[in-house]
Amino acid sequence: MDLTLVFLVSFILSSLLCGVSSASSRNITSMFTLGDSHIDTGNALVMAAPVMPVWIDKPPYGETFFGHPSGRFSDGRVIIDFIAEELGLPFLPAFLASSPNVSHGVNLAVGGATAIEVSFFETNGLVPFKLLNNSLDVQLGWFEQIKPSACDGASEEGQGYNDRDCLDRALFFVGELGVNDYNFIWMAGKTEDEVKTYVPKVVDTISMAVERLINQGAVYIVVPGNPPTGCSPAILTFRLSPNRADYDHIGCLRAVNAVARYHNLLLRAAVGGLRGRYPHARIVFADFYDPIIRILENPSHFGFAGDALKACCGAGGGAYNWDPSAFCGMPGVAACGDPAAYVSWDGVHYTEAANRYVADGWLRGPYADPPILSAVGRS
Ligand SMILES: *[C@@H]1O[C@H](CO)[C@@H](O)[C@H](O)[C@H]1NC(C)=O
Ligand SMILES: *[C@@H]1O[C@H](CO)[C@@H](O)[C@H](O)[C@H]1NC(C)=O
Ligand SMILES: *[C@@H]1O[C@H](CO)[C@@H](O)[C@H](O)[C@H]1NC(C)=O
Secondary structure, three states: OOHHHHHHHHHHHHHHHHHHHHHHHOOOOEEEEEOOOOOOOOHHHHHHOOOOOOOOOOOOOOOOOOOOOOOOOOOOOOHHHHHHHHOOOOOOOEOOOOOOOOEOEEEOOOOOOOOOOHHHHHHOOOOOOOOOOOOHHHHHHHHHHHHHHHHHOOHHHOOOOOHHHHHOOEEEEEOOOOHHHHHHHHHOOOOHHHHHOOHHHHHHHHHHHHHHHHHOOOOEEEEEOOOOHHHOHHHHHHOOOOOHHHEOOOOOEHHHHHHHHHHHHHHHHHHHHHHHHOOOOEEEEEOOOHHHHHHHHOHHHHOOOOOOOOEOOEOOOOOOOOOOOOOOOOOOOEOOOOHHHOOEOOOOOEOHHHHHHHHHHHHHOOOEEOOHHHHOOOO
């Protein structure tokens, strides 16, 4: 073998070994999470409560796990809570909560958030109302604001500790995002083909956010795709169709799910591109679509016994237990007896049981590439 080749091979081997050992000997010490209501731990409540009616601060929200409403859009824990537990970290405080302790990271996700900046929807006449300013770029701004104090908290770890050292032991989430972008565009009366024309812009926005974090020292980043929103009780109710051909074998709306799958396809490709440009980063693509479909196709196999397309918490409206004038949390709107048997909690968001299944599939596989625990060197 030519000497250069020997050198090259041993260099590659040693950098591989080095990569593996440094990942397994350094645990994740914090999490920074950007996204929307699927992982919000209280930001939307703080942001929205002064300007619009909110219901997530009322029972039965939080009844399964926290025992009281926690600012989460669920009966209990959301996906990132299960991830934090697995990594031995505390539940992430919401950035907008009063004096959050950010020493183990912070949650920047806000219910209702879009990937694309809100002015885009307003100036293009896609929404007939003013949106709260909480899109991905705003959340990145919050992160940059909190970063110095988050890394201060970690300085006990050693001298000469700087932001970069602190961030390369953090696990970032960028998403899920896009669900709200596409919802607004669907609600503006666009067709499937028209909604699809916005997908590249949403995906580019997410991809540029990941890049901005990597440029600041992020190494471990999870990028979740979109769930099958065409199976959500709220969307099924809004877009009720007399045409059987609009529904798939589960009873979900084909067109809405086709947009979600197209988003996931482009996002997965974008993650591939980022890995090529930043080989030192560990970027996980997390599949939010298949785990929900798997449950809906065969609920009893996964311990879900309720009517899989019905919301657990609702006023009994229609085929999906979802009534746009009687949200979960309003007086007289009750939860089902066994939320763990349902996929949808309030018609839009998942139950703790569904969140746990998704989180587990992201941590250990098969719903993440690579599984989070192997990306961070814990398996
Ligand atoms: C990493 O975490 C595991 C268990 O969570 C612990 O046993 C181990 O000591 C930690 N390693 C480091 C380098 O902190
Ligand atoms: C923040 O939390 C960390 C660890 O959970 C703790 O050591 C620290 O004292 C807390 N800081 C404040 C200001 O409460
Ligand atoms: C949203 O907030 C960002 C950062 O604070 C600001 O730059 C932007 O102008 C705001 N956008 C709107 C539409 O208010």
